[in-house]
Amino acid sequence: MIEIKNVSKWFGDFQVLKDINETIQKGQTMVICGPSGSGKSTLLRCINGLEPYQKGEIIVDGESLSDPKTNLYKLRQKIGMVFQRFELYPHMTVLKNITLAPMKVLKKSKKEAEKKAMELLERVGIPDKAHEYPANLSGGQQQRVAIARSLAMEPEYMLFDEPTSALDPEMINEVLDVMVDLAKEGMTMIVVTHEMGFAREVADEIIFMDEGRIIERGSDEEFFTNPKNERTKLFLSQILV
Amino acid sequence: MAYNFDWSVLWRQPYGMWLLQGLWVTIKIGFLAWIIALSLGIVIGTLRVTPWKFLRLFSSAYTELFRNIPFLVQLFFWYYAGPMLLGDRLGHYVNQIMGLNYYVAIFALGIYTASRVAEHMRAGFASIGKEQYQAVLSTGMTQFQMYRYVIIPYALRIILPPLTTEFLTIFKNSSIAMTIGVAELTFMSYRIDAETFHGLEATTGAMFIYLLLGLTVVRIMGFIESKFKIPGMIGR
Numbered sequence: 001m002i003e004i005k006n007v008s009k010w011f012g013d014f015q016v017l018k019d020i021n022e023t024i025q026k027g028q029t030m031v032i033c034g035p036s037g038s039g040k041s042t043l044l045r046c047i048n049g050l051e052p053y054q055k056g057e058i059i060v061d062g063e064s065l066s067d068p069k070t071n072l073y074k075l076r077q078k079i080g081m082v083f084q085r086f087e088l089y090p091h092m093t094v095l096k097n098i099t100l101a102p103m104k105v106l107k108k109s110k111k112e113a114e115k116k117a118m119e120l121l122e123r124v125g126i127p128d129k130a131h132e133y134p135a136n137l138s139g140g141q142q143q144r145v146a147i148a149r150s151l152a153m154e155p156e157y158m159l160f161d162e163p164t165s166a167l168d169p170e171m172i173n174e175v176l177d178v179m180v181d182l183a184k185e186g187m188t189m190i191v192v193t194h195e196m197g198f199a200r201e202v203a204d205e206i207i208f209m210d211e212g213r214i215i216e217r218g219s220d221e222e223f224f225t226n227p228k229n230e231r232t233k234l235f236l237s238q239i240l241v
Numbered sequence: 242m243a244y245n246f247d248w249s250v251l252w253r254q255p256y257g258m259w260l261l262q263g264l265w266v267t268i269k270i271g272f273l274a275w276i277i278a279l280s281l282g283i284v285i286g287t288l289r290v291t292p293w294k295f296l297r298l299f300s301s302a303y304t305e306l307f308r309n310i311p312f313l314v315q316l317f318f319w320y321y322a323g324p325m326l327l328g329d330r331l332g333h334y335v336n337q338i339m340g341l342n343y344y345v346a347i348f349a350l351g352i353y354t355a356s357r358v359a360e361h362m363r364a365g366f367a368s369i370g371k372e373q374y375q376a377v378l379s380t381g382m383t384q385f386q387m388y389r390y391v392i393i394p395y396a397l398r399i400i401l402p403p404l405t406t407e408f409l410t411i412f413k414n415s416s417i418a419m420t421i422g423v424a425e426l427t428f429m430s431y432r433i434d435a436e437t438f439h440g441l442e443a444t445t446g447a448m449f450i451y452l453l454l455g456l457t458v459v460r461i462m463g464f465i466e467s468k469f470k471i472p473g474m475i476g477r
C-alpha cells in the first residue's frame with residue numbers, strides 16, 4: 001500500500017505539489033491525468049524517492065520515504081518505473097538491459113537472470129529482439145523492453161510516466177496491451193497517461209491534477225461523463241475527441 | 242658555407258639505435274602515463290558529479306589546479322620539489338632511485354592529463370539525460386552501481402573522440418620530459434646533433450617518427466571507436 005499524506009513540494013519558491021492526499025491499495029491501478037506542468041511526473045518521482053518532498057509523508061508498505069532510516073535503494077527494488085522516452089541503456093543489448101539490475105542488485109546468476117529476461121521478453125511479445133541494441137527497435141518495442149526491464153526486478157508496484165506519449169499512434173496499443181495485462185494480473189500500478197480508453201478499461205481510480213493539486217477524483221464512468229470540476233470538464237473535452 | 246646533408250645519421254650506428262631507444266622510452270612514458278590519466282581521470286571526473294559535496298570540491302580543486310598550470314612547470318615542480326614533499330628520509334631515499342626522472346615524467350604527465358580526462362568525463366555525464374540516471378536508480382541500483390555499470394561505460398563511449406586527442410597529446414607532451422633529462426625521442430635527436438652536428442636530419446627524423454607514432458595511435462583508437470560505437474548514435 002502506498003499512502004501519500006499532505007505532501008507538498010517546492011522547487012525554490014515554486015510550489016509544484018500542494019497538499020496531495022492519496023492512497024493506493026495493493027492490486028489497484030490508479031491513473032493520473034492533467035495538463036502539462038501540473039506536477040504529475042514530480043509526484044511519481046516523489047513516490048520512489050527520486051525527488052525529495054518538503055512537507056507531509058509518503059509511506060510505502062509502512063516505510064516512510066522521508067525517514068532517514070529508510071533505505072531508498074532497497075525500497076526502489078520493489079517499485080519499477082517506466083519513462084516517456086524509454087531510457088534504455090543504448091550501449092547494451094536488450095538482454096543486458098534487462099539482466100543488469102537482477103544480476104547486480106539481486107545477485108542473480110547470469111543464467112538465472114537471462115532465463116527470466118527471456119520469459120519477460122516472451123511476455124511482452126519480442127523474444128526475437130533479445131540480442132538487438134535499443135536503437136534497432138521501434139519505439140513501441142523499446143517501451144516494451146523498458147517494461148520488461150522493470151519487471152525483471154519483480155517489483156510490487158509499477159509507475160508509468162506517460163509511457164505512450166512519445167510513440168507513433170500505431171504503436172500505442174502494443175504497449176497499452178502489455179499494461180492492461182499487467183493490471184489484470186493484479187500488479188499495483190500508478191499510470192500518468194491521457195489514454196482514456198486505457199483508464200476506462202483498467203483504472204480503479206482516476207485523479208485529475210491541476211497546478212499541483214488533485215482537483216477531481218473518480219472511480220467510474222461518472223468521471224468521464226459528468227465531472228464536477230470545470231477544469232476537468234474542459235480538459236476531458238479536449239482529449240476525448 | 243653550404244650545409245652538407247648527411248641523412249645516414251638516422252640509421253648509422255650508434256645513432257640509429259639511439260633514435261629507436263628514444264622511441265621506446267617515448268612509447269613507455271606515453272602508455273604508462275595514459276593508464277594513470279585514464280583511471281585517475283575517470284575517478285576524478287565521476288567524483289565531480291556525485292551527490293557528496295566534499296568529494297565534488299576535492300575533484301574540482303584537482304581539475305582546476307592541474308589544468309591551469311603549464312605542464313613544464315608541473316614537471317619541474319615534481320622533479321625538483323617532489324621528493325622534498327615526502328620528508329627528509331623518504332625524500333632522500335627517493336632521490337637515489339635510478340632513473341627517477343623517468344618515473345617523475347610518467348607520474349607528472351599522468352596526473353596532469355587526468356585533469357583533462359576528468360573534464361571530458363564531466364562533459365560526457367552532462368550529455369546523458371537526467372531521466373537516464375533516474376531510470377537506472379529506479380531499478381534499485383546504488384549510486385556506485387549506477388556509475389560503475391551504466392553511466393561511466395556510456396559516457397566513455399560518448400567521449401571517445403576527445404579521448405583519442407588526449408592520447409595523442411600525451412605522446413607529444415612526453416617530449417617535454419627531455420627537460421629533466423629523460424632520454425626519450427626528442428632528447429635523443431638532440432644528442433645526435435651534439436655529437437654529429439647534424440641536428441637538422443636528426444630532428445626531421447624524430448618528426449617523422451612522432452608522425453608515424455601518432456598515426457598508429459589514431460588507427461588503434463579508430464579500431465576501439467568502431468568496436469565500442471553505440472548503435473544508432475550518429476557516426477563521426
Ligand SMILES: Nc1ncnc2c1ncn2[C@@H]1O[C@H](COP(=O)(O)OP(=O)(O)OP(=O)(O)O)[C@@H](O)[C@H]1O
Pocket residue numbers: 011016034035036037038039040041042043
Ligand atoms: N528540477 C526542477 N526544477 C525546477 N522546476 C521544475 C523541476 N522539475 C519540474 N519543474 C516544474 O515543476 C512543474 C511540474 O513539472 P512536472 O514535470 O511534474 O509536470 P507534469 O505534470 O509531469 O507535466 P508534463 O505533462 O508536461 O509532463 C513544471 O512547472 C516544471 O517546470
Ligand SMILES: [Mg+2]
Pocket residue numbers: 040041042161162
Ligand atoms: Mg511529466
